[in-house]
Amino acid sequence: MKVSYFPGCTLKNKAKDLDAYAYKSAAALGVTLEEIENWQCCGGVFTTARDEVATKLSSVRALKEAADKDQPLITVCSACHNVIKQTNHAMQTDKEFANKVNRYMACEKSYAGEAQVYHYLEMLRDLVGFDTIKAKVTNALKGKKIAAYYGCLLLRPNRVMQMDDPENPTIMEDFIKAIGATPVVYAKRNECCGAYIAMESPALAEKSSNAIVQNAKAAGAEMIITACPLCRYNLIKNGADIPVVYFTELLAEALGVKEDTNE
Amino acid sequence: MNNQNLKEEILRMSGVHPEKCMRCGKCSGTCPAYSEMEYHPHQFVSMVDNGEIEPLLNSESLYKCLSCFACIERCPRGVEPAKLVEAIRLIAIRRQGANHMTANDVPALLDADIPQQAIVSAFRKYSK
Numbered sequence: 001m002k003v004s005y006f007p008g009c010t011l012k013n014k015a016k017d018l019d020a021y022a023y024k025s026a027a028a029l030g031v032t033l034e035e036i037e038n039w040q041c042c043g044g045v046f047t048t049a050r051d052e053v054a055t056k057l058s059s060v061r062a063l064k065e066a067a068d069k070d071q072p073l074i075t076v077c078s079a080c081h082n083v084i085k086q087t088n089h090a091m092q093t094d095k096e097f098a099n100k101v102n103r104y105m106a107c108e109k110s111y112a113g114e115a116q117v118y119h120y121l122e123m124l125r126d127l128v129g130f131d132t133i134k135a136k137v138t139n140a141l142k143g144k145k146i147a148a149y150y151g152c153l154l155l156r157p158n159r160v161m162q163m164d165d166p167e168n169p170t171i172m173e174d175f176i177k178a179i180g181a182t183p184v185v186y187a188k189r190n191e192c193c194g195a196y197i198a199m200e201s202p203a204l205a206e207k208s209s210n211a212i213v214q215n216a217k218a219a220g221a222e223m224i225i226t227a228c229p230l231c232r233y234n235l236i237k238n239g240a241d242i243p244v245v246y247f248t249e250l251l252a253e254a255l256g257v258k259e260d261t262n263e
Numbered sequence: 264m265n266n267q268n269l270k271e272e273i274l275r276m277s278g279v280h281p282e283k284c285m286r287c288g289k290c291s292g293t294c295p296a297y298s299e300m301e302y303h304p305h306q307f308v309s310m311v312d313n314g315e316i317e318p319l320l321n322s323e324s325l326y327k328c329l330s331c332f333a334c335i336e337r338c339p340r341g342v343e344p345a346k347l348v349e350a351i352r353l354i355a356i357r358r359q360g361a362n363h364m365t366a367n368d369v370p371a372l373l374d375a376d377i378p379q380q381a382i383v384s385a386f387r388k389y390s391k
Contacts, residue, residue, distance in 0.1 A: 014378040044384030045330045048346045049276045049353050055387065079380050156332035157343075166336055192295040192331035196384040199372040200326070200364075201299060208295050229378040237376065 001127065003118075004066035004073045005033035008080035009041040015077070015229035021248035021258070022076045022120060028255040029128050029136065033074065036062045042083040044196070050090075053100050059087035060101055060111060067115040072127065076120045076248065078228035082153035082161070085117045089160045119154060120248070121171050121227065122163060130178040138256035140180025146250075147184040147221035148172030149212065151231045152192050166190065172225065175247065179254035186219035188212045193234040209238035217242060225250060266314045272354065273311055277346035281312035290334035290344045300324040304334045304344040311347050325352040326363050326389060356391045364389035 011019035026033050040058035047055050062084060066073035075081040091098045092113030102110040118126065124133060150169055158166035169190065173183035193212060194205025213235055216224055224240065225247045226232050235244045252258040274280075290304035291297055302310065302324045310319055319325070328348045335343040356362055364385060373382075 008380075009383060010378045010380040014376065015380075041379075041383055043387045044380050045387050047353075047387065048343075048349045050278060051276050052353070077380065079384065152329075152331035152333065156336045158336060192329050192333065194295070195329045195331065196381045196388065197296070197327070197329055198377070199381055199385050204296065204299055204327075228380075230380045230384070233376055233378050233381070237374075 001030060002032045002034055002071060003123065003127075004062075004069060004071040005035050006039055006042075006062045006073060006075050006080055006084060007035060008039075008075070008077045010229040011077055015232075015246070018076055018227075018229065018246040018248055021246065021252040024257045024260050025248055025251040025255055028252075028257045029133065031123070031128065034069075034071070036065050036073075042080045044079050044083070046083045046086040050094060050097055053097065053104065056087045056090070057101065057104070059084045060091065060105065063088050063091070063113070063115040063117070064105075064107070064111045067111065072116040072118050072123070074118050074120055074123050076227060078119075078151060078153040078226075079230065081117070081119045086157075086160050088113045088115060088117055119163060119227070121154075121175060124175060124178075124251075125171055130174055133178045133251075137178070137180055137254045139254055141250065141254055142180050144181040145184050145220050145222045146176045146181045147186055147216035147219065147224045148176060148189055149216070149224050149226045149231060149235070149244075150190045151226065151228050152190070152195075154227060155190055172247065175251075176225070179250055181250075184216065184219045184221040186215045186221070188215040193231045195230055195234070198230075198234055198237070205234050206238040209234040209240075213238070213240045213242070266316055269316045269320075269354070270311060270314050273316065273347060273350045276350040276353065277343075279311075279343055279346050279350075281308045281342065281347070283340045284308045284312070284342045285340055287339065289337055289339065290342070293333045293337050295331060295333065296327040296329055299327040304348070307347045307351070308342055308344050311351075316351070319351050320355050324348075325355055328352070330384075330388065352388070353391075356389065362390040
């Protein structure tokens with residue numbers, strides 16, 4: 001299966017692991033990630049204002065390329081996924097906005113949100129199948145107690161994201177089971193880590209992140225997994241004393257391809 | 264711009280209907296930045312509804328919202344307060360010279376591990 005892939009700025013810099021293990025794991029699962037040509041940064045956060053057009057064009061360009069190739073568009077970073085999926089929804093539902101975008105882009109064929117956007121976790125669940133993954137696991141992470149940290153951007157707003165139940169999600173726990181480990185459920189798994197406030201008000205990020213880590217540990221977690229580089233940064237920066245790793249790294253480990261050198 | 268025009272612009276940009284609010288306070292109860300804010304999410308809703316825009320436009324509260332979509336998700340009436348914060352913040356930083364953060368401010372805010380995502384997000388929120 002060939003899919004379009006939008007890595008995003010951080011996956012080519014501070015979160016190279018998230019990207020590299022996404023490639024290795026996909027290859028092991030028979031999925032070819034075709035990187036969007038000349039992709040541009042999504043901007044990190046979706047601007048909900050309807051009159052903001054320029055800030056959403058990079059997402060539309062990526063979406064349009066995937067639609068033109070008739071491939072699903074796969075994202076790994078929670079933030080990219082949120083921005084791109086919300087932009088696609090705006091192209092589908094806000095005619096005035098879509099008209100402005102299409103006039104500006106002046107493409108032969110206008111774009112109306114035809115692309116199918118999947119987060120990598122959704123690709124694993126809906127396109128590959130957790131049962132298939134289970135069957136391909138060569139190095140099951142047996143006995144490991146892992147807390148899934150969803151954060152905000154994978155799940156909200158659910159009206160648009162449609163990934164899972166926004167207050168009682170299971171996709172990451174099902175992923176943890178598929179790679180042979182034991183999921184730990186805790187209350188704060190879908191609360192905010194503080195996000196970019198880490199730059200201006202690090203104390204707020206510290207308070208939020210600490211509460212999440214303590215809550216996961218109290219529930220028995222030995223490790224936390226995330227899809228978001230900024231969540232990972234905030235949790236580690238603010239004293240997480242258990243490992244906080246990208247879910248793609250664990251997937252590569254379970255599939256026995258973590259040490260492969262050719263992606 | 265007078266207050267009525269500002270209010271109309273905010274409602275148009277955000278698509279929010281503040282009159283749907285039933286004052287339950289769930290938005291502020293779930294806001295992770297609540298303790299940092301001068302005006303809280305439920306106050307954004309009632310103040311916009313009452314045309315009290317100026318205090319919001321000049322408040323640091325605009326830069327405390329984390330874009331976590333918690334108030335948007337959890338509002339039982341679908342009011343989506345964060346969209347009002349976003350619209351007012353944009354009106355504030357679209358004024359000439361009113362950027363809340365500039366490129367010159369960034370180096371002092373970095374450490375060796377901070378992901379690019381934090382910087383682009385902050386810029387998207389604080390600067391035009």
